[in-house]
Amino acid sequence: MGMVPGTTRSSRPGWLVMGIGLVAIALFTVAGDGASVVFLLVIVASIVATATGIRWNQPPGQRRPWLALVASQLCFCASVILPRPDRDAAGPLETIANAAEIGGYVLLAVALTLLLRQRRLDRDDPGRVDALLVVLAAALMAWTLFIEPALGRPGDIGFAQLTDVVGSALDVVAIVASAQLIQAGRGRTPAFWILGLALTAVFGCDLLFALIGTSASTFVEKLLSALVLAGFLGMAVASLHPTVRQVSRPQPVALRRLGPARTVWLTALMLLPVVNTTLWPPRTALAGQGRVVLSLLLTVTVIVRIVRHTNARIQRELQARRRAAHDDLTGLPNRAGFYEELNRVADEPNRRVALLVIDLNDFKQTNDTYGHQAGDAVLVAFGALLRANIRAGEMAARLGGDEFAVLLDVDAVEDAVSVAERILWIAAAQRVPVGAAHTAISCSIGIAMTDSADSGRLAMNEIIHRADLAMYAAKRQGRGGWQTYVTEEAEPAAESAPASRQIV
Secondary structure, three states: OOOOOOOEEEEEHHHHHHHHHHHHHHHHOOOOOHHHHHHHHHHHHHHHHHHHHHHHOOHHHHHHHHHHHHHHHHHHHHHHHHHOOOOOOHHHHHHHHHHHHHHHHHHHHHHHHHHHHHHOOOOOOOHHHHHHHHHHHHHHHHHHHHHHHHOOOOOOOOOHHHHHHHHHHHHHHHHHHHHHHHHHHOOOOHHHHHHHHHHHHHHHHHHHHHHHHHHHHOOOOOHHHHHHHHHHHHHHHHHHHHOOOOOOOOOOOOOOOOHHHHHHHHHHHHHHHHHHHOOOOOOEEEEEHHHHHHHHHHHHHHHHHHHHHHHHHHHHHHHHHHHHOOOOOOOOOOOOHHHOOOOOOOOOOOOEEEEEEEEEEHHHHHHHHHHHHHHHHHHHHHHHHHHHHHOOEEEEEEEEEOOOEEEEEEOOOOHHHHHHHHHHHHHOOOOOOEEOEEEEEEEEEEEEOOOOOOOOOHHHHHHHHHHHHHHHHHHOOOOOOOOEEEEOOOOOOOOOOOOOEEEO
16 A cells, blocks of 8 residues: 655664665675676666655655656666677677666656756755866766767777767766755755765765776776665665655755855865866866866856855845835835934935825724734735836835835925825825725825925924924814925915814
8 A cells, every 4th residue: 555645654664774774885896706696686666766756755846856767777787787798799689788878867857957956946046056067077077087088989889888888978967956956945854964975985986987997906896886786775765765755855055255265265166277287287288178167167167156146245235225224015015114214314405305204094904803904905906006106216215113204306395295185185096905895095184395495404303303393283173184394384285185284
């Protein structure tokens, strides 16, 4: 009876498979004639365990990378099982075995790439560039140590030689996918590290085989085969461990500072082309051209990494400043951002402005009757209304609670009154959904204007105090009105809106 993906499971099956597998690998290293049988049993059992873990732990929508991993295991298994008396021959069995080996590398790279796409939450992740640096450095070294010697051998390129070259290239692709997987945020569970060790065993076997080649002794060949078995076993244990579900889930971006260790690492990558050419001078024109291309790509990527880090730091600082000066709910500047703008106004001696302080009427009753979600809807709608009725260079802000302010660039109080009336009428005509009903927005507006003698010298707190007095006077006069503040006795203004009065 199968287990339902997503339910809680024990990690015991995975550890049991690991224990049995390690014993089997130890037997393989000391076995004589029966070593090939033990090798085959461990390979097949690991593939079956990996497929079982996928069925147990992975929901259908997250199985594609793991199915590609199983397909990769099957290809490698076929390349090992098929008899190849002469690995570089062109017979049908040799051709099929070499094709299966190349297919295993391709599918492994595909599996890691698909897993990375599932795990990545943010496309603009610095880990992507870091992983690209790893692949370019690995590609440069693989080209120098493995591909150049293979291409430089006399005679035609045989199947084994072609497999080694293609395998080295695809190993680089798999390495970059693994590096990006490690860089992909958090969620580094036991299954994550077991899978990482399994991939290390596979890549380590390829690296050692490329370095040693056909001159390896029987004992060394057994050690390399044991590494292959350890890689297969690790993949099986990782897929059986219950924490493997988190490996496929999107992870938040891990932001890291460019500290001394990363600085040294980037410097080493910049120097790698020089060290590479000094230690292993290219022997042919093709070898030199390949190194030039890879070295240029590596250098450009390092520069891009540094530029992106700088830009990301500036972007984070700008976002932090915006969050500190803006209201999260309405998106308008908050009290701190508004005061900062008033300070700039005070530093401009020839600039005349009008300040509107606006308070929503009966807002507490809306909150108490319909709930805070309805109150938030009213605030958002009114904030959008203010933003739509000011000109470029002017400012609307939420000072807190149900209190708003608007800073206008006008030369006469009549212009400020015209804006206030427009806000009143549009708000009264608007219908905001609150629960199952709709409500209009009623507000009271106080207007204070800097005089020409005050311009550039009027204290920030004084203009706010004047607009507050006018707003409270408007509230006393009734709902949905505006009031201006003047500095001397004056007759009430003509009422073009309800409760439009002047105060001393």
